[in-house]
Amino acid sequence: MPGKKHDVSRRDFIKTVGVAASVASTTTATLAQGPAAVGPGDVPITLTINGQRHQLQVEPRVTLLDAMRTRLDITGQKRVCDRGACGACTVIIEGRTYYSCSMLAIEAQGRNIRTVDGLAKGDTLHPVQQAFCDHDGLMCGFCTPGFVMSTVALLERNPNPTPEQARRALDGNLCRCGTNIGVLKAALSAKGVTRG
Numbered sequence: 001m002p003g004k005k006h007d008v009s010r011r012d013f014i015k016t017v018g019v020a021a022s023v024a025s026t027t028t029a030t031l032a033q034g035p036a037a038v039g040p041g042d043v044p045i046t047l048t049i050n051g052q053r054h055q056l057q058v059e060p061r062v063t064l065l066d067a068m069r070t071r072l073d074i075t076g077q078k079r080v081c082d083r084g085a086c087g088a089c090t091v092i093i094e095g096r097t098y099y100s101c102s103m104l105a106i107e108a109q110g111r112n113i114r115t116v117d118g119l120a121k122g123d124t125l126h127p128v129q130q131a132f133c134d135h136d137g138l139m140c141g142f143c144t145p146g147f148v149m150s151t152v153a154l155l156e157r158n159p160n161p162t163p164e165q166a167r168r169a170l171d172g173n174l175c176r177c178g179t180n181i182g183v184l185k186a187a188l189s190a191k192g193v194t195r196g
């Protein structure tokens with residue numbers, strides 16, 4: 001309707017600005033009372049990885065992947081894309097898979113983080129690792145630890161997946177050299193996976 005925008009009176013306008021300013025100041029006050037800011041320097045954190053507690057000092061911006069690989073020498077999960085696109089860094093946290101390159105180390109405290117480093121028992125490979133060997137499910141090796149962890153998470157939830165269920169569970173992991181068929185065979189043939 002022509003001229004409609006002029007229907008807001010000066011008084012209404014000033015009232016609106018007043019409400020907005022009051023909301024903004026309430027929000028600022030709420031933020032001011034929120035969790036204490038940490039960093040930007042190192043802060044002490046504790047991570048539980050493959051059942052072992054690790055105390056370390058990291059800047060809050062450090063990812064879980066970098067904390068594991070560069071501070072703790074737990075190098076099973078690989079850094080390939082470092083941006084949540086390839087799945088090479090996949091870890092299991094309480095039954096779910098996560099890209100460790102896309103999670104801050106500080107966020108992962110108090111949770112049980114599992115990596116490929118913790119799967120084998122001495123010289124005995126985990127059934128999923130063995131199945132990857134049996135079915136040629138690896139070539140370059142960079143993507144393999146992520147595929148293995150996604151497969152372990154799948155089989156712990158569902159020991160007898162259909163091919164479609166396995167494909168869907170692994171669709172967050174990329175192989176650029178074509179071993180997907182071997183990976184799928186491994187995921188469908190691995191038996192005896194118990195909840196970790």
Ligand code: FES
Binds near residue numbers: 078079086089100
């Ligand atoms: S390195 Fe994390 S998704 Fe690629």
Ligand code: FES
Binds near residue numbers: 177179
């Ligand atoms: S085996 Fe790693 S990209 Fe294919």
